[in-house]
Amino acid sequence: MVVRRREKILPKVCRECHRLVDGDSCVICNTANLSTDWTGYLVVLDPRRSQVAKKANIDLPGCYALKVR
Amino acid sequence: MNGDESPGLHYFAVKTTSKQERTVADNIQKAVEQSDIKVYAVIAPKELKGYVLVETPEEFARMEQLVERVPHARAVVRGETSFDEIQHFLVPKPVVSGINEGTIVELIAGPFKGEKAVVKRVDTGKEEITVELYESLVPIPITVRGDNVRVIDTREPDD
Secondary structure, eight states, rough: OOOOOOOOOOOEOOOOOOOSSSSSSBTTTTBBOOOEEEEEEEEEEEETTTTHHHHHTOOSOOOEEEOOO | OOTTTOTTTTEEEEOTTTTHHHHHHHHHHHHHHHOOOOEEEEETTTSSTTTTEEEEEEOHHHHHHHHTTSSSSEOSSSOOBOOOHHGTTTTTOOOTTOOOOEEEEEEOOTTTTEEEEEEEETTTTTTEEEETTTOOSSSSSEEEEEGGEEEESSSOOOO
């Protein structure tokens, strides 16, 4: 009997801006330098008021990875 | 509190269902969009299992109201943390920090799992280390990811 392990498919992130992307390239950086090897998750809703976004150098709202390999 | 901390911002920890940290962060985003409760950012660090951190100008009671509407979020932890205590999550240090040549490590993943090895080379850029198995008669260099090892001893081996 073949036991299939359920693997979690992680979305791709841009290696430059760490933003989660849907397609094959990052629309912000215009690069196809993407990675699925990432950890940590950050959702920025208001980058202008957020201290966290400032520390992470993020100026656009969205979903980001904290660490990308 | 240091000088660059904005006044009026609170940092709360929200307890989540196991392994649903990312889902909760997304759900908080959706819940915030459908309500008047303000949240500026949600952090789900890898090191903090079972919790997400919420940056908000709102008080504790308002966060409890929000969490009631968020699937997989269980409760807001009483008390709050500060930006100083959470900022290290935002600038993660390389996994190979603390590993030098001569460090004795144990491989915790891959075909050599459980074997002890001596570090021969550290590649900080790629976050990889090259090791030689401790009990192997023929020294064969093996390159593994920095997070696939556990440091046992940082001293230089005697022989």
